[in-house]
Amino acid sequence: MGEFVTRFAPSPTGPLHLGHAYSAMLAHDRARAAGGRFLLRMEDTDLQRSKPEWEAAIIADLDWLGLTFDGPVHRQSPKIPDYNRRLEGLADAGLLYPCSCSRGDIRAAVSAPQEGVVHPHYPGTCRGRPMSDRQPGDALRLDLGRALARLGPDLPVFAETGPGQAGDHRIDPDQAITRIGDIVLSRKGEDIVAYFLASAFDDADQGITHVIRGEDLFDFTPVQVILLHLFGLPVPVYHHHRLIRDEAGKRLAKRDDARAIAKFRDEGASPQDIRARVGLLPV
Known part of the structure; x- marks a missing residue:
């Protein structure tokens, strides 16, 4: 298949939480281990809910987590x-x-x-x-x-x-x-x-070879x-990972501000603390 290319594709409609961080770090780790590329895409086609301030906050959180992206930010709008x-x-x-x-x-x-x-x-x-x-x-x-x-x-x-x-x-x-x-x-x-x-x-236009995202999207x-x-376009390999859940077993969502990465950071957590919370090895 050639070069390994994956992406992290959040919607800028709320804060980055632990579930997002897990997906981003997993994709980043796999791309770097394969010597491939890791792209950032803002899925901002919901023009009413997508906000520049949320995009800026997401990028700041990813930067704090130590994730590096290849190329400019791609926006859907x-x-x-x-x-x-x-x-x-x-x-x-x-x-x-x-x-x-x-x-x-x-x-x-x-x-x-x-x-x-x-x-x-x-x-x-x-x-x-x-x-x-x-x-x-x-x-x-x-x-x-x-x-x-x-x-x-x-x-x-x-x-x-x-x-x-x-x-x-x-x-x-x-x-x-x-x-x-x-x-x-x-x-x-x-x-x-x-x-x-x-x-x-x-995914096709950006040459994505591997899509890494939550298992809640598998059926779709x-x-x-x-x-x-x-359209005769290439189909990537898919990897639908486990979901990060709260103490009650409920999937985290944007409304779970208590688990927003920015809050953990403000409370003194380190990027390695976040990796430990979601079960990823330190880097």
């Missing part, structure tokens, strides 16, 4: 027109349809999945609507059944190296349709582009693999 052009390709192939579901449902659907947050399976209410029927405010959904049919009988395989899921995984069409369904890829008029689409295309990896195959 300037690439929204590029994502939309790729959406036009899917529309031209007859793989998209407009959807007029509620704005709240659409906003939830375009965000990265979160453990413990279950979105109702989309029943296909708008499936069959032609693109010519698209109205202001309509979202665009991928017709997953058509997309899978377009790929034919030789469905994609992706490699996984994470604990508990290691090995080659062939996408099961029935399972994909049942568990994932017709996902939202964008919403017109708000410049909202789904995590699934922007992240997958950026087939969607990104399908999108990459539809």
Whole structure:
């Protein structure tokens, strides 16, 4: 596969916490051990919630942790027109349809999945609507059944190296349709582009060979693999790591400010203390 290239891709919508730090340090350690590259990408397509001050705080925390990045910071927001052009390709192939579901449902659907947050399976209410029927405010959904049919009988395989899921995984069409369904890829008029689409295309555009992220995203990896195959783009190796949890076993999230890296730092913790807290060896 050549040079090992991975990335850390936070959304600048809140503070960096222990779970983020674990993911960033794990990716950094693997890239450096392989003599490869480690990139920083800000997934800031949520233009309402993404803030420059959060980006600056994240970068400051990563710098304090001793993580070094190769090349400039990559930001998704300037690439929204590029994502939309790729959406036009899917529309031209007859793989998209407009959807007029509620704005709240659409906003939830375009965000990265979160453990413990279950979105109702989309029943296909708008499936069959032609693109010519698209109205202001309509979202665009991928017709997953058509997309899978377009790929034919030789469905994609992706490699996984994470604990508990290691090995080659062939996408099961029935399972994909049942568990994932017709996902939202964008919403017109708000410049909202789904995590699934922007992240997958950026991985290809940046030459990412290994994607290292939390196990809560494993079930949605087939969607990104399908999108990459539809465009003839390379598929990286995936590593979905364990999640960092609190004392009650709950996954940490941005709202857990008590576990924000900045607070640990202000209370006198060292970068090596943070590594110890998440079970990584000192460097």
